Amino acid sequence: MKKIKKNLKRITAILLLVAVAGLYSFSVKDAGPKPKKAPTPPVFTKVVYEGNDQLYNNNPLEADEFYNPILQGCYPDPAITRKGDDYYLVCSSFAMFPGVPIFHSKDLVNWTQIGHVLDRVSQLDVHDxxxxxxVYAPGITYNPNNDTFYMITTAFAGGSGNIVVKTKDPMQGWSDPYHLKFNGIDPSxxxxxxxxAYVVHNDAPDRGKELYNGHRVIKIWEYDVEKDQIIEGTDKIIVDGGVDISEKPIWIEAPHLYKKDGKYYLMCAEGGTGGWHSEVIFMSDSPKGPFVPAPSNPILTQRYFPKERENKVDWAGHADLVLGPDDKYYGVFLAVRPNEENRVNTGRETFILPVDWSGTYPVFENGLIPMEPKLKMPEGVENKMGQEGFFPNGNFTYTEDFSSEKLDYRWIGLRGPREAFMEQTKNGLEITPFETNIKEVKPTSTLFYRQQHRTFSFTTILNYKPKSEKDLAGVVALQNEGSNYVFGLTKKDNDYYLVLEKNKWPRRQGEIISEVLASTKIDLSGPIELKIAAEGDKYTFSFSTDGSSFENLSGTVSGDILSTDVAGGFTGALLGLYATKANDIVPE
Incomplete structure (x- = not known):
């Protein structure tokens, strides 16, 4: 008997070790392969981001006001849901990792980022x-029938397609994806x-029935909540083309279904996500239609106003509705704030407006006139943005010394986990460089922060001595892999150099054109401070070796390649702490 008990103890111990080893191997795999640490990896000891837009200086807040947008910088395609007094909002994240930032609020004014929905490699594969x-256009919905939250989205990566993840508590993480058996985009x-339950989404017309370029349809499926899958054969086109197909409307998309007073409402974006963007609404007696468009469509747009206007907001659309704490409806949506050259460097941002639903159809209040930078708060709400852990907006300064136990959620990687290349140490943030550079469509060893203002500075202190010409560390201003500026330290022969390179990808075709704008020999007897700054379209890159006076390396350069309308794509400019073992910049 004693022998049996002894063997049982041994077997239990072995099983426990196997289980622990399994957990360990899963966590390492989930974080991605960690590169071998460089002999002296670059260490960033501090970052200060300071935004100082004249718009906010000219429009100070009164006690009962807050600023719009509520999320500045690249936080596009917002979707929102509510459970009791808790509101949750998600945004698109494309190839950023972790994916789908998620925010929480009690009042629709003060928002806290609580993490990301897709924060594991098992949920999101964007490495190439x-x-x-x-990840495009996530939808978030609370189902009171089973007390569960759902996030549904289209993932153009890793062969995922349309997926849904779920949770009982958004504060506690989300499931691995359920892969859905339908094509199209923008599911809700x-x-x-x-x-x-139902899924609505954008899709192509039936084969052979496409009437013009940009002709799309909205389709609905019944959804099996037990199996987390659409019910095959239940699909139906409920909107063909848009509000009036005779006018050839383009890109009807981003649909959301609502129910109010026994009627079903379908709200969609129409006109494409640029200058003709808008929001339209339809009504039906059934979730499967037929849907009748409102006679007053669009219910939100900024497309009808003079190009040159003060405090310009443009491209408004891609919206979602929620009942607010004051029993009044509100809508979140994307829009942009172009700079003086009409370029979009801060990307598509998240805005909010009250919605008047006193009549048959809802309409965004002041959504059909030029939008203002300030809004009245719901009654009884106090503006705490930027305080007590709430996300800041307006003008603000954000300082990061990397001393906290957990890295702030605003910092993101690209195509893979941050943990694969970075480590918070007592000396600062240590980056172990990958053998890939910023121009490759691969995970890069870069920690990014979104540009959130037209006028800003982004400053960091770097301790680093490159060992060879293949080593480089510094900062980047990036719109995409082919449109960016690299500002960093490298080596040539026995000397250290600071270099500024411009990478430009003409209309995202052919080879990336790389140009060294400036380089200078540097004495690296101590740390170096690097600064990216901008005033609208004018960007500067400067450095300091004495901790006080800064020297501009290459004068003023254009921010054109950091703009969506020049570089293409859907993101805003990102500011990054960058290191690589695959440097190809040669100092002049």
Whole structure:
């Protein structure tokens, strides 16, 4: 008997070791392969981002006001849901990792980022994905019938297609994906009072029925909540082309279904995500239609106003509705704020407006006139943005010394986990460089922060001595893999150099054109401070070796390649802490 007990203890111990080893191997695999640490890896000891737009200086807040957009920088395609007093909002993240940032609020004014929905490699594979591919247009919906939250999206990477993940508590993480058996993009879930569920999404017309370029349809499927899968054979086209197909409307997309007073409402974006973007609404007695467009469409757009206007907001659309804490409806949506050259460097941002639904159809209040930078807060709400852990907006300064136990959620990787290349140490943030550079469509060893203002500075202190001409560390300003500036330290012969390179990808075709704009020999007896700054379209790259006075390396350069309308794609400019063992910049 004693021998049996002894053997049982041994078997239990072995099983426990196997289980622990399995958990360990899963976590390492999930974080991605860690490169071998360089003999003296670059260490970034501090970052200061300071935004100082004249718009906010000219429009100070009164006690009962808050700024719009609520999320500045590249936070596009917002979707929102509510459970009780809790609101949750998600945005597109494309090839950024982790994917789908998620925010929480109690009042629709003060927002806290609580993490990312897709924060594991098992959920999201974007390792070989162009920056504007990956995760598009997430929808988030709370199902009161089973007390579960769902996030549904299209993942243009890793062979994922349309996927859904779910959770009982968004604060505690999300499931691995359920892969859905339909094509198309921009899916959204709707849960009816009778327990039935539906998916609506954008799709191509039936084969042979496409009438013009940009002709799309909205399709609906019944959804099996038990199996987390669409019910085959239930699909139906509920909108063909848009509000009026005789006018050849383009890109009807981003659909959301709602139910109010026994009627079903389908709200969609129409006109493409640029200058003709808008939001339109339809109504029906059934979730499967027929849907009748509102006579007053569009219910939100900024397309009808003079190109040159003060405090310009443009491209408004891609919206979602929610009932607010004051029993009034609100809509979140994307829009852009172009700079003086009408370029879009801060990307598509998340805005909010109150919605008047006192009549048959909803309409965005002041969504059909030029939008203002400030809004009145819901009654009884206090503006705490930038305080007590709430996300800042307006003008602000964000300082990061990398001393906290957990890295702030605003910092992201590209095509793979941050943990694969970075480590927070007592000396600062240590980056172990990959053998890939910023121009490759692969995971890069770069930690990114979104540009959130027209006028800003992004400053960091770097401790680093490159060992060879293949080593480089510094900062980048990046719109995509072929449109960026690299500002960093490298080596040539026995000397250290600071270099500034411009990478330009003409209309995203052919070879990337790389040009060294400036280089200078540097004495690296101590740390170096690097600064990226901009005033609208004018960017500068400067450095300091004495901790006080900065020297501009190459005068003023254009921010054109950091703009969506020049570089293409759907993201805003990203500012990054960058290191590589595959440097190809040769100092002049």
């Amino acid at each position: 994905t162009g920056i504007s591919q990956g 879930l709707f849960f009816d009072d009778d327990g039935k």
